Amino acid sequence: MNHTTVSRRDVFRLIAAASAAGAFAPADLIGQTTPIVPRKNTFFDPDFQSRELLWEKPLTASELETLTVLCDIIIPGDDLAPPPSKIGVAEFLSEWVGAPYDQNREDLGTIRGGLAWLNSHCGSLHNSPFIKLNLGQQIAVLDSICDPGKTAPELAPGAVFFKKLRMLTLGGYYSHSSTWKSIGYVGNVPIAGPYPGVPDEILKILGVENEW
Numbered sequence: 001m002n003h004t005t006v007s008r009r010d011v012f013r014l015i016a017a018a019s020a021a022g023a024f025a026p027a028d029l030i031g032q033t034t035p036i037v038p039r040k041n042t043f044f045d046p047d048f049q050s051r052e053l054l055w056e057k058p059l060t061a062s063e064l065e066t067l068t069v070l071c072d073i074i075i076p077g078d079d080l081a082p083p084p085s086k087i088g089v090a091e092f093l094s095e096w097v098g099a100p101y102d103q104n105r106e107d108l109g110t111i112r113g114g115l116a117w118l119n120s121h122c123g124s125l126h127n128s129p130f131i132k133l134n135l136g137q138q139i140a141v142l143d144s145i146c147d148p149g150k151t152a153p154e155l156a157p158g159a160v161f162f163k164k165l166r167m168l169t170l171g172g173y174y175s176h177s178s179t180w181k182s183i184g185y186v187g188n189v190p191i192a193g194p195y196p197g198v199p200d201e202i203l204k205i206l207g208v209e210n211e212w
Helices: 008-018 061-074 089-098 102-126 135-143 153-174 177-183 200-206
Strands: none
Touching: 061 089, 061 102, 061 135, 061 153, 089 102, 089 153, 102 135, 102 153, 153 177
8 A cells, every 4th residue: 555645734624623522631731832933824725745844843852752652552553554653643743733723732732731740640650750661650650541530530630631642643643544454444546347335234334224
């Protein structure tokens, strides 16, 4: 399969719309965020074939290092698809949170504040930042914040952060063509002969098998 050369920025607004009902950062997580300098003549049709980045990537090298580890824990990769670290998902997240849209600015506060919270929490538990813990310790910390319904109240900020991070990681990961095989998506390919229609088993699942 040939990998797409189209920038993944064209999925930003779709993912933002899908996440509108998701978690938002509480006030104590947002704090100070990196200011985004307005561009001149912002009302234009962007050229998604261009590799020019229209905004800054605000996350630091240290934040990206931690995100890289987190993303690989969320999606380890397998024989059908590479781990997120191999396709630049952490860099995608930095580009995402740097975009000059309200949703993305809120996500910057959630991600940056969450990373700070995570390192502080790991420091109190193990006297080390998250990146310095062994894999077992890292997974144990994430297990304690992976289910908002079961998370201890004092860990609630971590649960908000991790819920948002998982959603953004999945969006960045599965918008890369190297991962499509793992979910059975073949992309935009021609079909030989007449269109065969929706498979009968899919129609049955949808409960509309008698309507076609």
